[in-house]
Amino acid sequence: xxxxxxxxxxxxxxxxxxxxxxxxxxKEMLTVVDRPVIQYVVDEAREAGIEHLIFVxxxxxxxxxxxxxxxxxxxxxxxxxxxxxELTVLDELQxxxxxxxxxxxxxxxxxxHAVWCARDLVGNEPFALLLPDMIMQDTRSCLANMVELYxxxxxxxxxxxxxxxxxxxxxxxxxxxxxxxxGFRIDGMVEKPAPEDAPSNYIIxxxxxxQPEIFSILETQERGAxxxxxxxxxxxxxxxxxxxxxxxxxxxxFDCGSxxxxxxxxxxxxxWRQDIRDRVIHDLEEIMNNxxxxxx
Numbered sequence: 291x292x293x294x295x296x297x298x299x300x301x302x303x304x305x306x307x308x309x310x311x312x313x314x315x316x317k318e319m320l321t322v323v324d325r326p327v328i329q330y331v332v333d334e335a336r337e338a339g340i341e342h343l344i345f346v347x348x349x350x351x352x353x354x355x356x357x358x359x360x361x362x363x364x365x366x367x368x369x370x371x372x373x374x375x376e377l378t379v380l381d382e383l384q385x386x387x388x389x390x391x392x393x394x395x396x397x398x399x400x401x402x403h404a405v406w407c408a409r410d411l412v413g414n415e416p417f418a419l420l421l422p423d424m425i426m427q428d429t430r431s432c433l434a435n436m437v438e439l440y441x442x443x444x445x446x447x448x449x450x451x452x453x454x455x456x457x458x459x460x461x462x463x464x465x466x467x468x469x470x471x472x473g474f475r476i477d478g479m480v481e482k483p484a485p486e487d488a489p490s491n492y493i494i495x496x497x498x499x500x501q502p503e504i505f506s507i508l509e510t511q512e513r514g515a516x517x518x519x520x521x522x523x524x525x526x527x528x529x530x531x532x533x534x535x536x537x538x539x540x541x542x543x544f545d546c547g548s549x550x551x552x553x554x555x556x557x558x559x560x561x562w563r564q565d566i567r568d569r570v571i572h573d574l575e576e577i578m579n580n581x582x583x584x585x586x
Contacts, residue, residue, distance in 0.1 A: 291444050294437055294499055295342055296411070297335040297418040300404035301328065302348030302395040307547060316351050317547065318422050322555045323563065327546045328354065329383065330425040330559075338433035340418060343390045344411045346404045358390050400518025405500075406508040414502050416440075424496035425555055427562070428541025432497050435472060436537045440499050442471045445533035446525070449497035451543060458488035462522050464536055465489035476534040479526055481515070492536060494522070495543055504528050 305317030312320075318328040332343060347354060361380075368377040395407050405419060418433055426432045436447045450464055465478030466489070478489050507524045514520040525534070542558060545551035560570045 291441070292415045294338075294416050294418055294440060295340065296344055296415065297338075297340040297342070297420055297433075298344045298346060298405060298408045298412065299328065299331060299335075299420055299422050300346045300395075300401060301351060301354055301422050302346055302398070302404060303423075303547075304348075304398070305547070307549065308552075316354055318351075319353055319357065320546070320552065322425065322546065322552070323559050323566075326357065327425060327552075327555075328357075328422050331420050331422045332358075334426065334431040334433050335418060335420060337431040338418065338437045340433075341389060342411075343385060344408050344417075345390070345392045346395050346407050347392055348395050348398070355392050358385055360384060398518075400513070400520055402508045402511055402519035402521040402524050405521055405524075406505055406519070409502075409505040409509075412502060412505070416499060416501050419498040419500060421496035423545060423547035424543055425546055426497075426539065426541055426543050427558055428539070432537070432539045432541065435539075436497060436499055439471050439473045439535060439537050443473075443533070443535050445535055446501055446528065447473070447499040447535050447537055448476065448525075449495045449539045450492040450536045451495045451539050453491050453493045455488070455491045456485050458483055458485050458491060458493075461493035463488050463490060464492050464494065464534075466492060466536070470535060473535050473537040476529070476536050479522065479529065479534075481522055492538065495539060497537075497539075500525075501528070501532055503532065 301318045303317065305312035308317050308320065319326045322330060335343065345354060365377060365380065391411050393407055393411060395404050420433065432449050436449060440447050448464065453461060459482050461482060463480050463483055464476045467475035467477035480489060504524055507527050508519060511519050511524050514523045544555035544558065546555055561567050
C-alpha cells in the first residue's frame with residue numbers, strides 16, 4: 291500500500307457568491323479571524339502527514355501562489371523591528387522549497403476536471419483531495435483520521451457527515467455497509483435522492499483519498515450536472531472495480547463558500563482562540579442586545 295503523500299486543492303472557482311469582494315481577492319484568501327480560508331485547509335493536510343501541496347488554480351489566483359512563497363521584504367522588516375513572534379508564525383506556515391506546486395485549470399469545467407488537471411503532478415499514487423471552501427473544526431483533523439482509516443483498508447476514502455433525513459435531496463448520499471475501524475464500507479452513492487429513496491443520511495462532505503485510476507476515468511468522463519465533469523460520476527465508475535470506505539466526521543464543518551458559513555466560521559474559530567475568546571463573547575452579547583427587534 292502506497293502512502294498518501296500528496297494533496298490536491300482545487301482553487302480555480304470564481305467565488306461569485308462573495309462579489310464584489312472576490313472581484314479582486316480570491317475567495318480562498320478571505321480571512322477567518324487572521325488566516326486565509328486556504329490556510330486552514332492546508333493546515334489540516336499537514337497534520338495528516340501530507341508532504342506535497344498541489345493547487346489547481348485559474349486566472350487572477352496569483353495571490354495564492356504569492357501567499358505560499360517567501361516575502362523577503364516583509365521578513366526583513368519584521369526582523370529589523372524585532373517582531374520575532376510574527377516572523378516565527380510566518381516561518382511555520384511556509385512550505386519547504388519544492389513542496390508546493392501550481393497548475394492551471396484554464397476552463398471552468400467542474401470539480402472532476404480540476405482533479406484531472408493535477409494528474410501529472412500526482413502521478414501513479416494515491417492522493418488526498420480537499421475542497422477549500424469547507425473548513426473543519428475538531429481536536430484532530432478530519433484528514434488525519436481518514437489517513438488512519440486508509441492505512442487499515444486501502445482503497446478510496448470519503449469523509450461523510452449525517453444530515454437531517456428529510457434533507458437528503460440537497461446532497462450526495464452514500465450507502466452504509468459493514469463497519470470497519472473508525473468507518474464503514476460504502477455500498478452505494480446517489481446524487482441528491484429523495485428522502486424515501488436515500489440509502490442513508492450520510493452526506494459527502496468535502497474530503498477524499500482517491501486512487502490514481504480516477505484520472506483515466508475523468509479523462510473520458512462525459513459532462514454531467516451543470517454541464518460540468520462531475521467527480522461523483524467518476525467515483526461511481528471507479529467503485530465498480532475498487533472499494534470505497536467512509537469516515538464519519540463528527541466535528542463541525544463550515545461552508546465558507548456561503549456568507550452564512552463564512553460568518554459562522556469566523557465566530558467559531560474566534561471562540562477557539564484563548565487570546566481573544568472572552569472579548570469576542572462580550573462583543574457578541576453586546577451586539578445581540580442592541581439589535582433592533584425588526585432585524586432579529
